[in-house]
Amino acid sequence: MELRDYLRIARMHWRAIVASVVLGGLAAWFFTIFSPRVYAADATGMVVTPPLVFSGESGGNLSYGDVLSKSRAVSYADVARGRVTAQGVIDKLGLSTTPDALVQNITVTTPPDTVSLRIRATAGSPTIAQQLADTWVSVLADRIKEIEDPQDTGKTIRLEPVEPAAIPTAPVSPNPRRNLALGVVLGGLLGSAYAVLRSQLDRRIRDVETVTRDFGVTVAGVIPQSPALARTRGELIPIVVSGPRDGRRISAAESFFKIRTNLQFMDIDDPPRVIVVTSPLPGDGKSTVASNLAVALAEAGSPVILLDGDLRRPVVAESFGLAEGAGLTDLLTGKATLEEVSQQTSRAPSLLLVGAGSIPPNPSELLGSNSMKQLLNSLREDYVVVIDAPPLLPVTDAAVLTANADGALVVITGGKTLDSELHASLTQLEQVNGHVLGVIINKADSNARGYGYGNYGYYAGYGYGPKEQSAAKAAAPTRRPVQESDGVSPGPAAGATAVDETRSGRMS
Numbered sequence: 001m002e003l004r005d006y007l008r009i010a011r012m013h014w015r016a017i018v019a020s021v022v023l024g025g026l027a028a029w030f031f032t033i034f035s036p037r038v039y040a041a042d043a044t045g046m047v048v049t050p051p052l053v054f055s056g057e058s059g060g061n062l063s064y065g066d067v068l069s070k071s072r073a074v075s076y077a078d079v080a081r082g083r084v085t086a087q088g089v090i091d092k093l094g095l096s097t098t099p100d101a102l103v104q105n106i107t108v109t110t111p112p113d114t115v116s117l118r119i120r121a122t123a124g125s126p127t128i129a130q131q132l133a134d135t136w137v138s139v140l141a142d143r144i145k146e147i148e149d150p151q152d153t154g155k156t157i158r159l160e161p162v163e164p165a166a167i168p169t170a171p172v173s174p175n176p177r178r179n180l181a182l183g184v185v186l187g188g189l190l191g192s193a194y195a196v197l198r199s200q201l202d203r204r205i206r207d208v209e210t211v212t213r214d215f216g217v218t219v220a221g222v223i224p225q226s227p228a229l230a231r232t233r234g235e236l237i238p239i240v241v242s243g244p245r246d247g248r249r250i251s252a253a254e255s256f257f258k259i260r261t262n263l264q265f266m267d268i269d270d271p272p273r274v275i276v277v278t279s280p281l282p283g284d285g286k287s288t289v290a291s292n293l294a295v296a297l298a299e300a301g302s303p304v305i306l307l308d309g310d311l312r313r314p315v316v317a318e319s320f321g322l323a324e325g326a327g328l329t330d331l332l333t334g335k336a337t338l339e340e341v342s343q344q345t346s347r348a349p350s351l352l353l354v355g356a357g358s359i360p361p362n363p364s365e366l367l368g369s370n371s372m373k374q375l376l377n378s379l380r381e382d383y384v385v386v387i388d389a390p391p392l393l394p395v396t397d398a399a400v401l402t403a404n405a406d407g408a409l410v411v412i413t414g415g416k417t418l419d420s421e422l423h424a425s426l427t428q429l430e431q432v433n434g435h436v437l438g439v440i441i442n443k444a445d446s447n448a449r450g451y452g453y454g455n456y457g458y459y460a461g462y463g464y465g466p467k468e469q470s471a472a473k474a475a476a477p478t479r480r481p482v483q484e485s486d487g488v489s490p491g492p493a494a495g496a497t498a499v500d501e502t503r504s505g506r507m508s
Contacts, residue, residue, distance in 0.1 A: 006196075012206060013195035017188065024187020028179040038173040039126045041165035043133035045141060047073045047115040049157050069115040072157055076117055079147070080108040080140050088139040093131060106136060117159065126168045133165035203418045211439050214419060215426060220409060220438025221259035225445060226252040229288055237288055237319040239347050241296040256289075259409075259440065260296045272406035272437060273380040276309070278389040278398035279411040280421040285442045286411045287315050290388040293409075298350040302384045305342070305352045309387040309401050311363035314356030316388050320345045327357025332371045338379075352383070363390075368400035376404055392425040402434030409437050414444035 010017060047069040079085060086099035086106075095102065107120040117140070121132035141159040149156040205211060208219045223229070228240050228249040240249045241256050264271050277290035287310075294306040307328055308316035317324045322343045330336040331354070342352040360366050379385045387405065389398035402408040410425055422439070429436055 008207070008209065009195050009199045010192070013191075013198060016194055016198070017191035020191025020194065021184055021187040024183040024185075024190070025180060026183075027187075028183025031183075032174045032176050032179045035174040036124055037171040038122050038124065039129045039168040039170075040120055040122045040172045041126070041129040041133040041168055042163075043119045043121075043137045043161065043165040044163040045117045045119070045137045045159045046162045047076065047117065047157060048160050050155055066115070069157065070113070073110045073115050073117055076140070076144055076159065077108045077110050079143055080117065080119065080136070081106065082143075085136070085140055085143050088143065089132065089135050092135055092139060105132065116162075121165070122172070130165045130167045134161075137161045203420060204415055205412060205417050205419055205422060205441070206415050208441065210419070211422070211441070215422060215439075217426065217436050218438040220262050220440055221255055222414075222441045222444050223255045223285075223289065224251055225414075225443040228252050229285070231288060231319075235319075236321050236347075237291045237316075239292060239295050241292050242299060242348060253292075256292045256296045259293060260300060263297075263437065266437065273383075274376050274385045274387070274405040275437065276387045276389045276398060276402045276405045276408040277411065278402075278408055278425075279391050280393050280417060280425040281391050282394070284391070284411045284413045284417065286391070287319065287388050289409070289411050289440055289442060290386055291316070291319070294351055294386040295348040297384050297386070298348055303352075303382060304350070305354060305379060305383045305385050307354045307385060307387045308356040309367060309389040309397065311356050311360055311366065311397065312390055312395065314359075316353060317343070317355035320347065320353055322353060322355065324355050325357075327355035329357035329360050329366065331357070331375060332366055332369065334371075364395065364397050364400055367397050368403070372401075373404045380406075392428050393421065396428065399428045399432045399434060402429050403432040405434075407435035407437035409440055411440045411442050414441045416443070 049066075049069045049072075081103060083099035083103070086102045089095070090097060090099065090102060105122045107122075109118045109120070110116065111118065117137075119133050119136045119140070121129050121136060123129040123132055137159070138161060141161060144157075144159045145152075148158065208222065211217060211219050226240075226249075229238050229252055231238055240252045263275070266272065275293075277286050277293065279286040291306065294304050298304040306316060308314045309328065310316075311329065314324065314327075317327070322345060326336045326341045328341070330341055331338060338354070341357065342354050345351070345353060366372065376385060385405075387401055389401050389408075392398045392410070398408065408429060410422070410429075412422055426436060
């Protein structure tokens, strides 16, 4: 993994990392609050060698005495740590403990090149720590005298207390700053480890970079999660690219306009005219994406037909509030003409809708037939065709349709679709030599980073502003106003008139 991968993981899981840091700090704070206070006091003694030990007081003898004192200081450090010394301290202070336990509270050091012995005593009380350090030096001095001068001649090496212990004013443990720093650092490390492990185990697609890097396909657009696009089964499809605009609809509408612009710039000389909109699984919002994309293309002035290619669970006509009746299957079987099955809706007057029609027993065979191929070839001459296709993984219908189309837009759900699901979907399209126009990340977290627009990000800046909207209205073909009753358009005659007027608008 590279540095940018770790940065991406940190941005993705920053909440968990921050929470771990806060928890680490709180744990350190609680540990500091409830830990017993420990105080430390230091007392110092010096090893003294009387000159009478030597014959004469020459410089050489004095130097040898200094060396002897230093070597004795190292040996006396072991005596200071002994149980006998500890027992003497217990007896002198009247403590109720054992020598082995008391020695754990004593630290004996001999500074290099000195004749000093430093005794550090720790206790839960400042006074007890001071008494323990001073008493330890005193008992150690008596103990050395017993060893070096049992006859009490006063002419042997001895330990003289030189610096009594002072009463400590602050505890040496716990250390609030050190504990807090350790808690924050450990919390950050644990949070970072969790984020890395989570990112390795989490196979959900969350950003544009994952799609472009792991699958080598373009992200044609990112649609933010918005209440304006929420729809339950049986309700009309929310169209955000036309009609009144509010704060919730603007960002959602702009995402569809960017997708429309990206499609136009994929191949300037020959932009795609037959577009399949599909998804790996149901619930990714492909029908909502297909409908809004079709309306966005129609708002730009292009004659557009939205075909319901889901011959198993058709939703387009019902979701627009139109009559299901005759549709695509009737066109393919020759039972009806385009003018007879196409419908209009007041929600997008410049758009023609073709429902699924009668549900056939063999949808895949019907969608892959020569009749379907001929129908798409004839429609592409006059219209941009958007096909709402079934999901790729449950059935092969969408792959069959893509083989006869200019390409497919695969809609995935940000933070939900697995990489294995997208891989299987793209593999199905590759097996039929279908062209993938791009992936659309739907229901993306608008607060998350890492959502871009793939190789077409430059063109995404050309939003749908007032000038473009005015130009679209001026270029749109004139259609006869259609009066709808209960959301259902008039019969075939009205549809025929709309198609004829559309063609006449293109001819003029």
